[in-house]
Amino acid sequence: MTAKAKTRLYVEVPLSQEGIVELSKDKAHFLKNVLRLSPGDSVAFFNGADGEWFGRLDVLSKNTATAVLDHQSRPQSPMPDVWLVFAPIKRARIDFVAEKATELGVAQIRPVITRRTVMARVNTGRLEANALEASEQCERLDVPQVYEPEQLNKVLDNWPEGRRILWCDEGASGGPIAQALANLDEQAKSDPWAILIGPEGGFDEVERNRLIEFPDALAVTLGPRLLRADTAAAAALAIWQAWVGDWDLTPT
């Protein structure tokens, strides 16, 4: 009962004592032929709402798999409320962003089209698949929501009141990220946040001026070297988690 299941699966069904989970053909194939599991083997499930549940595989054939839930191994726990709002980048790097942002505990992944964005098309299905796989790997109890790309201006027009923006600004309108976060008061730390990462080449002047005026946007710098957008996203999220988010908690 205490041995740890190595396999974690995200499912979109309720999880409860003695509940039965039916898995898709794809997952049946994965469990049987890739992981080479057998009936009776233990698998963990989560659905973003009911915590993590251990179950035992019951039926396991080429086309179908079911598991019977045994016990809840972890209750659902709140996640930090932080979005990643970023200008999309080319394929391998955007996959990376989805994976790393998920491990680093982001709640929403929101691509935004800026004036200098080169990649206007984003395969959000692929981003979702990366986020889902990373969630299964990193012991999350939920999967971050992936949005379709939107125009930056539209996102800012509809910006929710009270959500702060950590704006990673190559233009150096702000101060070093460590000082900026160290100076936050308790109210600011408990507010919802978003990390904002511009395109390669940065936001243009019109966008910068809007952000400089924007309520609750905190401009920060990420050191003297030029970071790629994917590096900046991972760095800023890690630093935010360490000082504002939930990295005061120990590993599960």
Next chain:
Amino acid sequence: MTAKAKTRLYVEVPLSQEGIVELSKDKAHFLKNVLRLSPGDSVAFFNGADGEWFGRLDVLSKNTATAVLDHQSRPQSPMPDVWLVFAPIKRARIDFVAEKATELGVAQIRPVITRRTVMARVNTGRLEANALEASEQCERLDVPQVYEPEQLNKVLDNWPEGRRILWCDEGASGGPIAQALANLDEQAKSDPWAILIGPEGGFDEVERNRLIEFPDALAVTLGPRLLRADTAAAAALAIWQAWVGDWDLTPT
């Protein structure tokens, strides 16, 4: 004179006023056929010692290229003295580690073989190529040194006195990284450092016990989720730079 060269190249020759830089056949091909530059175009050079110099392409043929140095655009500046000591991981992820660690300002990249390391062979030439390309991209004035893999025990046997270790310990023997770094005194902040990242699955008990006893090893945790080794490396380096390294400096 003030327009910024878009192309930066690392070279292994001295750089000085009116010096001539001869480039390899590979670089001639890259400049001529990939970047489509012409004689007279501006290129920036750095060599890890003489700062950054702007020069103009003189000869540019299929087999050879030369540039005449015009002026020094940036003096050489010191880099934070931080190593990344990590258990090697599979190919795409180790490429990522070399690139991200370089952008995040690491001085040395040192793969170590641990008891649970799966990948004992490392293509260090490939790591060097990734580190070099990232250095050119991110405006560094040097290229981090890449070492051949060594046994962790041997690395610790020869550990230089006074170099501190930030040990990212999944086993949670330490406290949260933010608190640990916030509590460092000025002496500790000015000492040389190394970030230590274990293999997937963590260090084994023998290794952990040695690290727990090791002088100047500071064990820290990176939050409640399980990070992949490459994510942990990037996160820890970014956080170290923000609080101990040179991220109080603004972008160049």
